Structures are given as structure tokens and as C-alpha cells.
């Protein structure tokens with residue numbers, strides 16, 4: 001949430017239907033453009049300025065999580081003009097319960 005920072009909410013819950021544990025990371029940042037959504041997990045895809053991002057963060061995370069049989073999902077919504085905290089991005093990670 002550059003440059004001034006913002007609120008990050010971390011939430012955990014159980015997805016009883018899928019028998020998975022879930023962790024969500026919700027920010028109030030700039031959100032992801034619809035046109036970029038299909039590309040965020042691709043290697044080297046970045047919208048950061050040159051020299052700032054490798055575009056590997058989500059690609060590597062996705063590989064690790066799905067490699068363990070998990071699920072990684074993303075939802076993102078732009079802020080409304082009236083409310084700077086009305087939008088942002090949520091990444092949800094789900095992992096199998098081992099029992």
C-alpha cells in the first residue's frame with residue numbers, strides 16, 4: 001500500500017465444505033486492474049516501475065501453495081471515489097487439513 005501504508009487484515013477460518021484451513025490477507029491498496037487479473041500469477045509479470053519488482057512473488061507463492069495441494073485465490077476491487085477504504089485486494093490461501 002505504497003507510499004503511505006494502510007490497513008492490512010489477516011483472517012483465518014475453516015472451509016468445512018472443502019475440509020481446508022484458510023488464511024486471507026486483505027489490504028486497502030490500489031487494487032488490481034481487471035486486465036491484469038489473468039496475469040498476476042505469471043512469472044515476471046509486474047506493474048511496478050523498472051528495478052522495483054521482479055514479478056516473481058505471486059508466481060513463487062502460487063507454486064509452493066499448489067505444490068502442497070492448496071488453493072490460492074485473489075479478489076480485488078477499486079475504491080469508490082467517496083471512500084478511500086472501500087476497495088483493495090484479498091488473497092486467500094487454502095491448505096488441506098491433515099488428520
Ligand SMILES: Nc1ncnc2c1ncn2[C@@H]1O[C@H](COP(=O)(O)OP(=O)(O)OP(=O)(O)O)[C@@H](O)[C@H]1O
Nearest residue numbers: 031040045046047048053054055056057058059089
Ligand atoms: N495486493 C496487491 N494489490 C495490488 N496489486 C497487486 C497486489 N499483489 C500483486 N499485485 C499485482 O500483481 C503483480 C505481480 O505481483 P508479484 O508479487 O508476482 O510481483 P511484484 O510484486 O510486481 O514483484 P516482487 O514480488 O518481486 O516485488 C504486481 O506487480 C501488481 O500489479
Ligand SMILES: [Mg+2]
Nearest residue numbers: 053056057058
Ligand atoms: Mg510481490
